[in-house]
Amino acid sequence: MKFGFTLAALALSLVSTASAQSNSPTLEEVRKNGYLRCGVSDGLTGFSNPDAQGNWSGIDVDFCRAIAAAIFDDPNAVRYTSTTAKERFTALTQGRQFEVLSRNTTITMQRDVSLGMDFVGVTYYDGQGFIVKNDSGVTSVDGLGGATICTQTGTTTELNVADYFGTHGMQYQILAFDKESEALAAYDSGRCDAYTTDHSGLYAARLELSNADDNIILPEIISKEPLGPAVRQDDPAWEDLVRWVLYALINAEELGVTSQNVDSLMSAANPEQRRLLGLEGDFGKSLGLTNDWVVRIVKKVGNYGEVFERNVGQGSALKIDRGRNALWTNGGLQYAPPIR
Ligand SMILES: N[C@@H](CCC(=O)N[C@@H](CS)C(=O)NCC(=O)O)C(=O)O
Known part of the structure; x- marks a missing residue:
């Protein structure tokens, strides 16, 4: 007891x-x-x-x-x-x-x-989006046929571009970098027509560019990024x-x-x-x-x-x-x- x-x-x-x-x-x-x-x-x-x-x-x-x-x-x-x-x-x-x-x-x-x-x-x-220069005249993803697109290696971003452009019969070229800073610098200097990543990341990226107001985030979201x-x-x-x-x-x-x-x-x-x-x-x-x-x-x-x-x-x-x-x-x- x-x-x-x-x-x-x-x-x-x-x-x-x-x-x-x-x-x-x-x-x-x-x-x-x-x-x-x-x-x-x-x-x-x-x-x-x-x-x-x-x-x-x-x-x-x-x-x-x-x-x-x-x-x-x-x-x-x-x-x-x-x-x-x-x-x-x-x-x-x-x-x-x-x-x-x-x-x-x-x-x-x-x-x-x-x-x-x-x-x-x-x-x-989140979901994936694109940013382009205002003076490109591009206002939607449809306008990116034939574009060179900057992004990062090892991301879903790269794969989604292949899916989207492939299914829409659009030509494109990817320029992928290990670091975001490199991808963004390449876009900023005009090596790419667009930069793509998670939509939230585009808001952040825009602030890093030499002139944020010269760039617009396109309205389309092409993927699910939870x-x-x-x-x-x-x-x-x-x-x-x-x-x-x-x-x-x-x-x-x-x-x-x-x-x-x-x-x-x-x-x-x-x-x-x-x-x-x-x-x-x-x-x-x-x-x-x-x-x-x-x-x-x-x-x-x-x-x-x-x-x-x-x-x-x-x-x-x-x-x-x-x-x-x-x-x-x-x-x-x-x-x-x-x-x-
Ligand atoms: N969410 C996507 C993309 C993730 C990703 O790496 N995004 C870039 C661009 S927003 C990033 O994190 N850059 C900052 C860094 O590389 O440190 C994934 O999981 O693959």
Whole structure:
């Protein structure tokens, strides 16, 4: 009897410790290192871009900051590694250079199924577009027959051009570069008639050109580019953690929880808010975190809407509309399963 009681008391005390024991080797390694390693781009405004002091910002960066906030209560406990479009997947899988790839990466079947990694969800619904010079007189993609088009190696962008021009019986020539800066410089100097990439990337690219106003983004979107973070396939508990950080950001926006009001919601009566904020249930602990994991994320990084507006929306130089990235409750596609 006594032994049984002691065991029960021990079990109870284990359950009530600050954060549950994790069954994720990746989380254990991240904790031991004291920081998350995050694979990002070479520099893409709005997504992952370093300033002159080497401080990174962008949606993709904020996603890693949110994971670090959940684990360490410190969004700055992240080390960033730049990786090219071509090398990003092997850097994650074979190279094990980082625990999360958060680099404007399109989810495709081949990438998900054949490369030893899994995507956790969509951080940004994008599609491919084109930018051309005003004085070319081109106003739609139909006018690009026979054009030379600049883009980047190892991207879906290259493949979509082949599909689109092929199916529309249009001639074209691709000039592909390893780095975005090289592709853009080639377009800027007139070596190419058009530059093509994810539509969001065109907004960023336009700002880098010698005279932004001399260029227009064509109206057509020729592909689906659902962009999302990826992790290695060998640690399902880590994958769950990373996936639920994304869902937490989206759910926080849907439930009206912001960096500004999260403190005042700690006495909320709404059961959905209570579960999100760890006031009820053991959802954080089920991920190997503390139950206030979402409070940590939202306080330090904000909810999905705040992250979007700050980096690519009205609070940024890009001024991209929410469009498809609005919440499903506002006619968009952003939708996260419930915390319950
Ligand atoms: N989403 C596409 C394109 C990704 C891509 O590499 N885009 C370029 C142009 S927006 C880029 O990230 N450039 C910045 C860099 O290479 O660091 C993919 O996953 O293949």
